[in-house]
Amino acid sequence: xxxxxxxxxxxxxxxxxxxxxxxxxxxxxxxxxxxxxxxxxxxxxxxxxxxxxxxxxxxxxxxxxxxxxxxxxxxxxxxxxxxxxxxxxxxxxxxxxxxxxxxxxxxxxxxxxxxx
Amino acid sequence: xxxxxxxxxxxxxxxxxxxxxxxxxxxxxxxxxxxxxxxxxxxxxxxxxxxxxxxxxxxxxxxxxxxxxxxxxxxxxxxxxxxxxxxxxxxxxxxxxxxxxxxxxxxxxxxxxxxx
Numbered sequence: 593x594x595x596x597x598x599x600x601x602x603x604x605x606x607x608x609x610x611x612x613x614x615x616x617x618x619x620x621x622x623x624x625x626x627x628x629x630x631x632x633x634x635x636x637x638x639x640x641x642x643x644x645x646x647x648x649x650x651x652x653x654x655x656x657x658x659x660x661x662x663x664x665x666x667x668x669x670x671x672x673x674x675x676x677x678x679x680x681x682x683x684x685x686x687x688x689x690x691x692x693x694x695x696x697x698x699x700x701x702x703x704x705x706x707x708x
Numbered sequence: 709x710x711x712x713x714x715x716x717x718x719x720x721x722x723x724x725x726x727x728x729x730x731x732x733x734x735x736x737x738x739x740x741x742x743x744x745x746x747x748x749x750x751x752x753x754x755x756x757x758x759x760x761x762x763x764x765x766x767x768x769x770x771x772x773x774x775x776x777x778x779x780x781x782x783x784x785x786x787x788x789x790x791x792x793x794x795x796x797x798x799x800x801x802x803x804x805x806x807x808x809x810x811x812x813x814x815x816x817x818x819x820x821x822x823x824x
Contacts, residue, residue, distance in 0.1 A: 694810050
């Protein structure tokens with residue numbers, strides 16, 4: 593069955609610390625996509641990254657980086673030198689084609705608090 | 709850049725009333741979705757819609773809910789008789805139908821529904 597687990601409910605760090613948000617997924621499909629979204633207090637879902645199951649290269653975008661490891665079914669997200677503006681809830685999500693609708697399955701989210 | 713829009717941004721209604729949440733998907737998209745997020749919880753799939761019919765629905769999507777594409781641009785979610793537990797943020801999403809676009813959903817900003 594498809595499932596996304598974000599074991600960290602809430603993380604607090606002091607500004608400028610690095611922080612890693614964990615995401616573990618389960619899928620029966622060989623082709624799938626993984627996503628990270630940021631949800632600020634205003635409530636909208638802000639797209640951060642999309643990664644397909646065939647591309648295991650790590651990605652870096654500014655202070656953000658993602659580590660995708662199929663061997664451990666993980667897609668972790670690291671923020672380097674965190675800032676107060678990074679405070680939000682972060683969701684990992686999975687989309688697979690098995691059901692034919694490519695719906696997204698979201699994890700329960702990790703609330704990140706960056707303290708000044 | 710094209711975007712999904714949703715109206716209203718916030719709806720307050722009394723228990724037992726009918727509500728219609730509106731979405732305008734991206735114009736060349738053919739697959740549409742509704743998701744729900746109860747405050748403090750994860751984003752959950754409700755229903756997917758393609759070719760004027762429901763392609764998949766979750767257990768949450770019971771007889772109280774219905775979806776419709778009344779014209780060429782709008783996609784609506786109707787809740788027939790609202791309950792307190794329907795209070796949530798409702799997100800609309802749309803996607804294309806070929807290649808990588810199968811996995812690439814665009815989310816609207818959400819409608820926050822409050823049932824009193």
